[in-house]
Amino acid sequence: MLIEIFLTFLKIGLFTFGGGYSMIPLIQREAIEKRHWIDNDEFLDIIAIAESTPGPIAINSATYIGYRLRGFWGSLMATLGVVIPSFVVILLVSMFFLQFKSNVYIAYAFQGIRIGVAILIFNAALKIYKKVNKNWFTYVMILIGLVLVLFDIVPTLLVILIGGLVGILHTIILHRNGGEDNGGTV
Numbered sequence: 001m002l003i004e005i006f007l008t009f010l011k012i013g014l015f016t017f018g019g020g021y022s023m024i025p026l027i028q029r030e031a032i033e034k035r036h037w038i039d040n041d042e043f044l045d046i047i048a049i050a051e052s053t054p055g056p057i058a059i060n061s062a063t064y065i066g067y068r069l070r071g072f073w074g075s076l077m078a079t080l081g082v083v084i085p086s087f088v089v090i091l092l093v094s095m096f097f098l099q100f101k102s103n104v105y106i107a108y109a110f111q112g113i114r115i116g117v118a119i120l121i122f123n124a125a126l127k128i129y130k131k132v133n134k135n136w137f138t139y140v141m142i143l144i145g146l147v148l149v150l151f152d153i154v155p156t157l158l159v160i161l162i163g164g165l166v167g168i169l170h171t172i173i174l175h176r177n178g179g180e181d182n183g184g185t186v
Contacts, residue, residue: 001070002077008035009062009081020058022117023082024124027058031065038065040131047128052160058082137170 008030016023024047031037038046050060059082066078093100100106132138145163148154154162 005066005074006077006081009078013082013085020056022120023058
């Protein structure tokens with residue numbers, strides 16, 4: 001199982017450009033749909049935790065999933081698997097950076113990769129949105145968060161922390177008032 005964890009996350013790391021957010025759809029496909037290691041609800045929790053803790057979201061997610069499957073050794077294998085490809089690529093790029101920097105074809109390739117990464121991130125956001133409970137509170141939080149982040153009013157990390165605190169307070173108030181927020185479901 002440890003080898004399977006390592007190879008799965010190595011594959012995710014090998015075939016993903018653009019950082020952690022672009023890895024989310026691949027992690028989702030491998031861990032939920034193909035291997036059934038976790039379910040959608042747990043994946044949403046992992047993304048929330050991985051985003052609000054220090055470090056890249058893909059590494060945090062891989063570490064959590066590995067730990068969930070096989071404890072310390074599972075987390076080590078998942079983390080190494082997802083990190084090694086990026087490390088090797090960064091090492092190679094740093095060795096030949098000056099040659100790459102002036103090559104117009106490399107610049108065009110990176111421009112195309114950026115577009116692909118944006119599409120992957122948008123796709124991941126849509127998949128997560130489909131799994132979230134939709135009610136008035138969700139839409140208000142999404143709208144406020146988008147405005148704060150898109151217009152650089154508040155740093156993203158602060159939006160995440162405040163969102164978490166508001167979510168906790170909202171849940172506490174709901175439970176004190178007698179239950180779930182079923183009335184506002186859209």
